[in-house]
Amino acid sequence: MNPKITKRDIIINAAIRTFSRKGYYNSRISDIAEDAKISHGLVYHYFSSKEQILITIFRDSFEEVLEEMSRIDKKKGTALDKLKAVITYTFKVVEHNRDLYKVRIMDVPCIQKFYEPENQLLYNRYFARLADFIKEGQQKGLIIKKGAPLLISHIFHGSVDAVIRQFAYNKEFIYENMSLDLIISQTIDLVFSGFILDTDFHGN
Amino acid sequence: MNPKITKRDIIINAAIRTFSRKGYYNSRISDIAEDAKISHGLVYHYFSSKEQILITIFRDSFEEVLEEMSRIDKKKGTALDKLKAVITYTFKVVEHNRDLYKVRIMDVPCIQKFYEPENQLLYNRYFARLADFIKEGQQKGLIIKKGAPLLISHIFHGSVDAVIRQFAYNKEFIYENMSLDLIISQTIDLVFSGFILDTDFHGN
Amino acid sequence: MNPKITKRDIIINAAIRTFSRKGYYNSRISDIAEDAKISHGLVYHYFSSKEQILITIFRDSFEEVLEEMSRIDKKKGTALDKLKAVITYTFKVVEHNRDLYKVRIMDVPCIQKFYEPENQLLYNRYFARLADFIKEGQQKGLIIKKGAPLLISHIFHGSVDAVIRQFAYNKEFIYENMSLDLIISQTIDLVFSGFILDTDFHGN
Amino acid sequence: MNPKITKRDIIINAAIRTFSRKGYYNSRISDIAEDAKISHGLVYHYFSSKEQILITIFRDSFEEVLEEMSRIDKKKGTALDKLKAVITYTFKVVEHNRDLYKVRIMDVPCIQKFYEPENQLLYNRYFARLADFIKEGQQKGLIIKKGAPLLISHIFHGSVDAVIRQFAYNKEFIYENMSLDLIISQTIDLVFSGFILDTDFHGN
DNA sequence: AATGAATGAGGTTTCATTCAT
């Protein structure tokens, strides 16, 4: 067995699969234990409660996202390159572990603990990071100045998230047999430039 | 009392408030009954189960959305006018009943019944309607042709939804004291035209 | 059915029997429910927790004791008559419901809630009452003055309690076939006057 | 380290502290292990079960009491001297290790095993010993003859126990700032001679 | 229509005990 995969990780992964399949509130600790091939009692050796498992999934996952954003920030490239990299990374993460993404968007927001300051702080750092990229783009003349950076970051995130939800929830992808790469590039295109043809729009 | 407000409506509204405040799985039938100022037993005269209440909320609400989209469609105006009207309508609905919006985005997707064909059909009709507007815009040369209409509809919805989530979940609105009307117009602007300045982008 | 016996009382009596037989921590809510011939869920309709049942037993019982002591106090008679009446009453209570007495002495002191101020206050009022009787006796020259009233009240209670414990826990009474009345009168005698023959003892 | 203090003793003492503080049923094996600064698994090298620890505490402690009573019996002195010595010894034991006394009176009687013949026999030997002293006093004309020795032994024990309970459970002693020695002597006085002033009482 | 007592399936969590290391 891979010595790096601890039992804690096995439980986390079992929980991600279980939550993703049945939803947090319909998942029993015994379902997770069964998936992890351990007794349900052992789960409590590693986590203090079912809620704690979900919070751990959330925090681990978001810390990884933030680390990746730091890495992206350090690479050379324009603000737009960075935002593109965020989109590409997000798609790749979902491609690699769509259960995790489902849990993040469907289950995490359902529990009270997510709304406690400690976790909201972590969550908001993601948007703050996006807003930083956008501010940078505005200063460099790449992004329109009249949009509030945070508003843009929400629109940016919402656009990508909406597409990825389809990707995550529909086994057969629905956009007329488009390849994933094509979807990514079209998404980037649409999010960045919108979809209307009146190019004078911004000039008003 | 308004004779049109039936007890059934009272229960529905109590459920919307309760689900919004505590989440579906943390809401007790007795919580809803208490909010409606009736006994919990009476709830079962009007609804067969707790799940049925949530599904009713979902269906009623989405049918109303679809009716509004029909009304919008019938009015004269371009496809872009229609899409703008959808955004404006959505903001107004949330302004009027943000609890309902919260339930729709947070609680409805948590229950299995939502994923049954009957309800998915209703849900997808909303996106199909959006896609129709977009196709219309593409035919009229208002919207870029290379984006798949459904993909655009998801991006459109995701963008607006992301902004509205902030509106729904943050008591103090967060975008630098912008007025709701300004947010709506900026959102329309950004969703339609994107946020980058390179106007040749679409021309590539 | 006796209309005065409420379901709450049925549960309380079932709990007294169950706690008495198996001890608080070995008694299951389902044991109590079974004894009361109801479903275990119904227990929680009347009591918020297992602990609350025990506390209710304690409080109800002690309030009754204190009421009896008030009644005794109001009757005419010396302080010694009052103390005798307390002893007699206690024996009668145990004779009528020895399970209740067992629960009071064995189970009630085992739970944390008993040591909360609210309940200690109630418990101590019993000793305070006894001490009042003793003070009265001291003022009337019936009881020796050099003993601290509270100390005497504890010795008084401890003596009687020790005898009653035997009565409560030994099906076949153990004192050489003495009748209950004889035991009561001998107990009164011994507690009041001690058991040594040196009558000058108090004169030292 | 004192070579005579075995790990077994360390566990016993940890258990006494733990049971005393939290009660038997609220004490976890891991609490005891933590107090003893060992792993909880090791407890099972020395004791077969949690119950066995409590029974061991009971048996060790009572065997010591019985040994002391033998020593007292062997010393020269009247029956009253012996009874006084028992009282003094009991107070001294509590003064030295009040946790042990608490466990003996609160926790030991809560477990079923205590009521098995083997342990009841040991427990009753204490009262039998007391009754022997009392019989001896009766034969020597020091103690009234009409009281059943066992009844007197229970009253004797109950009196002393009641006072000691106060001593064990109230950090600040409650009897008007009396010294321990004064309490002991007053207790002896009151238990032996009672507290009423009518010295003809026994003559009736 | 309306109430709320009653049911009971079912879940989370605890923890004594075992045993491989």
Added chain:
DNA sequence: GATGAATGAAACCTCATTCAT
């Protein structure tokens, strides 16, 4: 001797749902 991961029985409590009144 010593550790602590692992097991699994068992208990409290919740609450959707039913139904007599």
